[in-house]
Amino acid sequence: MPGDDKLEQQNAVSLKLPTFWTAQPQVWFEQAEAQFHIRQITADTTKYYYVVSALDQDTAGRIIDYLRQPPATDKYEGIKTLLNETFGLSRRVRASKLLHMDGLGDRKPSVLMNEMLALMDGHKPCLLFEQIFLEQLPEDIRLLLADADFTDPRP
Structure with a gap:
């Protein structure tokens, strides 16, 4: 609808995304999409250019081939996939991090659980996940949670 473009332009004026987070691209996109939703920004091209404007020099340089010739359609999903694949942890790295955790340390068990769930990347925890979590805990806490x-x- 013609009126939708004008509304999107008005909503987009006040949006400034933070600089892209190469260390946590998935979290950055969750925040960006929340901003798009709040401001009712739905157009693919608009979202794409907001993402491009949030890239720092080094990040943009790493994907310059994509920026020079983005696809005709699905630009936003394309750049989102590219940035997540380029900077996000691979499935194998996430699995390795889960298997080789350093224990509880000075964290609360709930903080450790949240870190482990983030490494799961949306996969449902299973019996093996529960055991890995329990083995990170001191024995006295592990015994208390063994039948949990x-x-x-989620805490």
Whole structure:
């Protein structure tokens, strides 16, 4: 609808995304998409150019081939996929980090659980995940949680 473009332009004026986070691209995109939703920005090209404007020099330089010739359609999903694949942790790296965690340290068990769930990248925790979590805990806490129900592992 013609009126939608004008509304999107008005909503887009006040949006300034933070500089892209190469260390946590998925988290950055969650925040960017929240901003798009709040401001009712739905056009693919608009979202794409907001993402491009949030790239620092080094990041833009790494994907310059894409920036010079983006696809005709699905520009936003394309750059999102590219940035997540370029800077996000691979499936194997996430699995390795889960298997070789350094224990609880000075974190609360709930903080450790959140870090482990982030490494799961949306996959549902299973029996092996629960055991890896329990093995990161000191023995006294592990014994208390040994029979805990991890159906909903979010604290």
